[in-house]
Amino acid sequence: YRLGLCCREGRGTPRDSLAAERWLQEAANHGYADTLVDASIRCFNEKDYEQAARLAQAAADLGSTDAMALLGAFYFDGTGVVRDLEQGFLWCERSAREGNRVGQNQLAGAYEYGKGTEKDDSKAFCWYQKAAEQGEVRAMVHLASFYKTGRGTEENPEAAFQWYERAAQKGNASAQVSVGICYFYGRGVEEDIGQAIQWYEKARAQGSADAICNLGWLFAEGKKVPKDTERALALFREAADKGFPRGKYSLGRCLFEGIGVEKDEEAGLTLIREAAGKYQRAREYLEKKGLQ
Secondary structure (H helix, E strand, C coil), X not given: CHHHHHHHHCCCCCCCHHHHHHHHHHHHHCCHHHXXXXXXXXXXXXXXXXXXXXXXXXXXXXXXXXXXXXXXXXXXXXXXXXXXXXXXXXXXXXXXXXXXXXXXXHHHHHHHHCCCCCCCHHXXXXXHHHHHHCCCHHHHHHHHHHHHHCCCCCCCHHHHHHHHHHHHHCCCHHHHHHHHHHHHHCCCCCCCHHHHHHHXXXXXXXXXXXXXXXXXXXXXXXXXXXXXXXXXXHHHHHHHHCCCHHHHHHHHHHHHHCCCCCCCHHHHHHHXXXXXXXXXXXXXXXXXXXXX
């Protein structure tokens, strides 16, 4: 690898691009690029970001598509390098076009949010689909969302449910919540409250605030299940104790309105105000009540 660099850069020897390519390919053939990628990730975890970026660059130069995707992420975030959205896009695109599912997912995100390129929902959808079909769980969740809302493609609740379910079965908590919602409302699948609760519970076991609060409101309102305010309050307290803004808002509302508990407007208002900094629904509730 080092000999290849010397030939490419003319260090201690005349520049020789053919010899450089031959030696770099030889290093790649012996798995050196994979070793560099592993070392880059280790440096990143140890917060040695500049070294992580240097190692990712070295591995990318050897043709590692994993390294290209990693380097693209570093450029997007300014991790160990000067933030450069265009460079981030180019490295992700190179990785994606060579079939790397992580690179494909990142390229889709670049098109979705306009990072280093113009926003393009149809291209975002296309690359999310490619990554999802290769088993990239994060891409599955994004793809489901695009089908759900009709972004970059026609709205398709059934396809949305199917991709949420695939991601959920692989353990993605966000997707598990979405599957629960689909079953609860009958979106893209036949309504099944029992299945909704089961999927919420799976996500709850992973610490999902949305799952905990969805379960809480399900029992607080008694829609489609017997009303159980005691269980609802326990769930809201669980979410609030974990510091989740939605949990604080939900528990605060119960206290403020006396839902299943003795009314305590002061304590309830305190929790809702704490949540308002990060949870829009809490802000809207305060505005509606004239309590900003």
